[in-house]
Amino acid sequence: MISRAAPRGKPALGPFPPPAPSLDPPRRHPRGRAMPMEKTFNAAEAEPRIYAAWEDAKAFAAGANASRAETFCIMIPPPNVTGSLHVGHAFNNTLQDILVRWQRMRGFDTLWQPGTDHAGIATQMVVERALAKEGNEDRRTMGRERFIERVWQQKVESRGNITGQLKRLGASCDWDREAFTMGGAPGDPDRDSGAPNFHDAVIKVFVDMFEKGYIYRGKRLVNWDPHFETAISDLEVEQVEVDGKMWRLRYPLENGETYEHPIEFDEEGRPSDWETRDYLTVATTRPETMLGDTGVAVHPTDVRYGHLIGKTVRLPIVGRSIPIVADEYADPDKGTGAVKITPAHDFNDWDVGARTGLSAINVMSTTAAMSLKGEDFAAGCDPDDIARAIQMFDGIDRYEARDSIVTLARDEGWLDGIDEDRHMVPHGDRSKTAIEPYLTDQWFVDTAKIVQPAIDAVRSGETEILPEQDKKVYFNWLENIEPWCISRQLWWGHQIPVWYGPTFDENNENVIAPDGTYFCASSIDEVQAKAEAHYSKLLGDQITVEIEQPGLPKPMHNASGVAYENGTVRLASVVLTRDPDVLDTWFSSGLWPIGTLGWPEQTDELKRYFPTSVLVTAFDIIFFWVARMMMMQYAVVGQKPFDTVYVHALVRDEKGKKMSKSLGNVLDPLDLVDEFGADAVRFTLAALAAMGRDLKLSTSRIQGYRNFTTKLWNAVRFAEMNGVYDAGAPTQYRRDADVLQTANKWIVGETAKVRETVDEALANYRFNDAANALYAFVWGKVCDWYVEFSKPLLNSEDTEIVAETRATMGWVLDQCMILLHPIMPFITEELWQTTAAREKMCVHADWPTYQATDLVDEKADAEMNWVIALIDGIRSARAQMHVPVGLYIPVQALEFGDAARAAWTRNETLIKRLARVESLSEINEMPKGAITIAAEGALFCLPLADIIDVAEEKARLEKTLAKLEKELAGLNARLSNEKFLASAPEDVVEDTRDAAAVKQDEAAKLKAALDRLADLE
């Protein structure tokens, strides 16, 4: 390392040494340091510095460090542009970053595509709240143009907010390619920045899908959010259980009809008494909708009402005569068995109405106030009744109207009763207000037409969904797909590319609908051409088409005529008006994979990276996003959007509740990063990644992994203090190098094993397996054993041994940094660069490919395991027998096989050091008062007559023996079972035999020791 020129023990004087020659990427950060490393990693200081170095080096750019042809591409699930990072994002992006960093180090041509979502309702809500808080005029007063301008302003202000937070986590996205789902839309200040024009892509898709017949306009019942005054999709509705009431209302039968209704029942529940009724009682949780009732349904087999089917009741208040219809939707066992039907305000009733031919009368406004001025409301009713109803209820909020109607019903005697009732009420997931089923014209994607390729792709394995169980969820939803309502009555979003013009009567003379004809096109020029062609052909004249301009007053009429010489008035021009609605946010995010890569241009990136490799997402947006991306990519480009969908858990709070702002249980990942460092947070999330569907985050766990970073740091610090980096960067490990020391051979083999485990785990998205394997290796093997083993070797008189051990340790620790880098990028980069001058940054270090079969030395492995078992045995015996920790004790070998003797000899210094052994001698007879330790091929005694208690040693041996014998009994039982020998695989039988033999041997030794102890007494 060039800058650390000062010899050990002599602090450097004077200015920092000159920096390393300029490299790209820079070799190390410019902190010369002659002092030993600090005791801990200063994450707060280092993380921003390291991240800046990566960015300066363009380390995350698409294709950076690529050394092979294969590509690896992940599309980030775009967070809301005005949002902030929550733990779910942290988890989601940590997993993506691990994969991307891993593949980048492997030399794949990687792209992690970042960006944000314009999030229609959510963003509009944020801005409206901001306006209210600032005391500004509201959206309606501002008007659409100024409001949109204000939202763009908000977008610019929020820019970098969430992406900055992702950077703090270490996310290695190609930020130069940052995309936005409304990029390029009118008003975008970055419209000419050269970024992919997402807006044009979205509009083109709409037009294409419209022309293919995948998109249609229709009058349907939709979920209406009265707060935002927009339609929302089924998925944006959440059911909330609320305390409410069930009101029973009496609708009088017309024309003197009556029926017998049971009022008393015998012990077996059979009716025993009846009364004659001239009304039907219906039960409802929403009395205000009765104004729109157009029928009453009874079950076709209901004996009470059979003869009434086809008769009518008179709707109170309105006086509308409505039919009694037969439909199986009416459950004879529920309530009275008669159900009021309001097709315009209830999805079930809509279906009943469709089956039985009932009309739908809309009685509410867009804000869910009663709205009774429609012609269909008054049709067929007494004008006086209608006038009274309008006077009493028109313009009244739905809940006030409910109370008034109930009061009126009580006063007029048609309230039958009130029951307490707890039931589910649909709410808008953003507005949290009760949604209103509402009859409007909306745009729909005819999902049934495009769903099949999305199903087939997963069915055939073309696209893999992991874990397996989420496929079921995916299929279940797609196979029962409903039309997707994509129009939103919002201002913030992609405005629908449809323009309306007049429709003429059959003689092409009079306008019968001013906006009854529509044209779909991706530009004004195109729509003008289309409309001119249409009207010119229709009217047999050259027609000029004008487009209504935003901000200008709307023309009074949509068709204007000029007088011709012969006196007839012929049309000269029409004016088209654009559909004011915008598209559902998920329509545009459904195009994320192709839109971010520049489609419809056949860009280089599109060719290279599409279809993408893997989508990493939480299961809660499988429907919202994953399924729709599948459908839309197939519908638009006829290809799958990704090879694999990896679905992960939702992060929940300690009680297992979904974190949400309204519950106030949100953990801020940035607080955790501040406290523990990004690496610890990332490692924790990786380690928890497989834990079922819920992931409960606790700070004690993060703290534990923070400690792990410190452990790694100090292992490297130890190496540095012991001259491992004196000769510069560790070199490639060579199998034929002069590695003679068993401990060195052993740790090299262990390193190869963990490399295989990590690769295997990451290839299968088993992040927890990778994290746990690395944790166990670094802490349990490298730190607990190898560093300890190395101490006598590094202090050896033999310079060959010192050199070999330094080289091995340097290599092993380099491997730790590399293998840990995808999970803990900051500390590994810091260690990588501060320990030595390097060819490349850690972020671009070559991921190793060595195999355990090449690097594991079976003999060294066996020998070190023997040493470790012996040290464990001595330590355990010492601790249990209360031998003072600091006391070095003599050890005697009673039995000493050749292999054991060789193993001891080769590793004597480290056994002595770690087990605190003073000396070894060989004996022929068990001394009096000794602790016995059985090892493979040897029996050791600790002659400590002065210290130990014979009874206590006896108890210790008995306990060990009891455990051993229990295990042995199990093994022997299996081995004596002929069916086991016959049926079990050979290697299992072999393993069982070996294990039994070893335990048998150990047990025999312990028994002998116990016998000798008995002799003592």
Place this chain on the structure above:
RNA sequence: GGGUGAUUAGCUCAGUGGUAGAGCGCUUCGUUCACAUCGAAGAUGUCGGCGGUUCGAAUCCGUCAUCACCCA
């Protein structure tokens, strides 16, 4: 009502047919020159109940119980 999943150490949970695991917590001991954000040693499980398949079940099947989530 329909669907999906869960039930393993005090807590949070890994483990999908072959001798029950991790982290945290707990107990005892330790100022050994990488690390007290540490080290050494230790305790704790009829793997929800019952039945079945199997040489062998935490793991596969059935059933019951309890809980959670999604959809009506």
